[in-house]
Amino acid sequence: MILVTGANGQLGRRIVEHLITRFGSTAGIAAGVRDAGKAADLAARGISVRPADFDRPAQLAAAFAGVDKLVLVSTDGPREQRIAQHRNAIGAARAAGVRHILYTSFLDVAADSPAEFAAVHRATEADLAASGLKVTLLRNTLYADFLPMALGDALRTGRFSLPAGAGKASFVSRDELAEAIAAAAAAPCLAKDVYELTGQALHDYHQVAAAAAQASGRALRYEPVGADDYAAALAGHGLPDWLASALAGMYAAVAAGKFARVSNDFAALVGHPPRPLACVAQELFGARPD
Numbered sequence: 001m002i003l004v005t006g007a008n009g010q011l012g013r014r015i016v017e018h019l020i021t022r023f024g025s026t027a028g029i030a031a032g033v034r035d036a037g038k039a040a041d042l043a044a045r046g047i048s049v050r051p052a053d054f055d056r057p058a059q060l061a062a063a064f065a066g067v068d069k070l071v072l073v074s075t076d077g078p079r080e081q082r083i084a085q086h087r088n089a090i091g092a093a094r095a096a097g098v099r100h101i102l103y104t105s106f107l108d109v110a111a112d113s114p115a116e117f118a119a120v121h122r123a124t125e126a127d128l129a130a131s132g133l134k135v136t137l138l139r140n141t142l143y144a145d146f147l148p149m150a151l152g153d154a155l156r157t158g159r160f161s162l163p164a165g166a167g168k169a170s171f172v173s174r175d176e177l178a179e180a181i182a183a184a185a186a187a188p189c190l191a192k193d194v195y196e197l198t199g200q201a202l203h204d205y206h207q208v209a210a211a212a213a214q215a216s217g218r219a220l221r222y223e224p225v226g227a228d229d230y231a232a233a234l235a236g237h238g239l240p241d242w243l244a245s246a247l248a249g250m251y252a253a254v255a256a257g258k259f260a261r262v263s264n265d266f267a268a269l270v271g272h273p274p275r276p277l278a279c280v281a282q283e284l285f286g287a288r289p290d
């Protein structure tokens with residue numbers, strides 16, 4: 001049995017759906033959730049829905065019973081909280097006899113990264129290595145889906161500011177990443193232990209601005225800003241301080257080149273590369289009636 005945690009979340013739910021598509025059936029698929037009521041639709045389709053809150057380790061023995069492969073979807077929240085949650089899940093998986101954990105990590109796990117997200121995933125990857133279980137790391141690049149949030153009201157003002165300098169990254173939609181993760185989970189055998197799930201081309205944010213401008217028909221210019229100024233602006237818009245500084249740190253990591261990596265791992269799993277930025281930008285920013 002394959003169990004996907006965070007199955008009420010946006011990535012986790014899509015992984016479950018891609019597993020169903022791949023197998024042509026819900027048999028052998030389980031969903032770990034914090035609120036079973038929100039997964040009633042999955043239960044109605046024959047998925048085994050199990051309470052699996054990593055903050056409640058006592059739940060996890062029953063959640064992971066009989067599970068062969070665990071797709072461990074990383075949680076959100078402040079750094080130490082996430083590391084502890086993932087550690088609880090890994091410990092419970094080991095105790096329950098799970099054979100193989102596939103973990104949704106992040107492309108940037110560098111020890112010298114300015115991003116706290118890198119520290120979280122690096123710590124969890126170390127915990128996984130120490131678990132003695134079979135582990136597959138699925139290191140996701142940046143979600144393309146977050147570009148509208150990164151742009152904020154830039155399509156109206158014409159200027160968008162991030163502390164990403166001239167750094168480059170690739171952007172892949174959450175749904176495509178979920179498809180690749182499901183492919184890895186469904187595979188009877190995997191060629192590698194670490195998959196870098198990236199697009200096939202790198203773009204700086206000047207190019208992102210150009211793609212969004214092209215798709216939307218609006219003038220748009222990228223203007224790099226400092227990480228501290230950016231974090232202060234986000235906090236001023238009501239984001240919790242930890243999240244404001246974590247996001248600023250992530251863009252500082254882009255500026256430092258930590259996301260400037262491309263691989264063919266996505267295509268190796270899925271059979272074709274993810275959509276290029278221009279296609280995704282059309283979907284995200286394509287002119288719609290106001």
Ligand SMILES: NC(=O)c1ccc[n+]([C@@H]2O[C@H](COP(=O)([O-])OP(=O)(O)OC[C@H]3O[C@@H](n4cnc5c(N)ncnc54)[C@H](OP(=O)(O)O)[C@@H]3O)[C@@H](O)[C@H]2O)c1
Pocket residue numbers: 005006007008009010011012033034035052053054055073074075076085104106140141142143146174
């Ligand atoms: N690559 C990127 O650009 C990028 C961007 C954003 C986030 N991420 C990472 O990818 C993960 C999945 O992204 P997403 O789009 O699916 O985000 P999301 O919709 O916010 O989902 C977050 C998931 O974390 C789960 N979670 C939170 N606390 C938990 C706990 N105590 N125990 C078990 N599960 C818990 C949530 O469970 P419930 O469904 O029960 O609420 C939810 O499924 C995020 O959590 C984050 O680690 C990556």
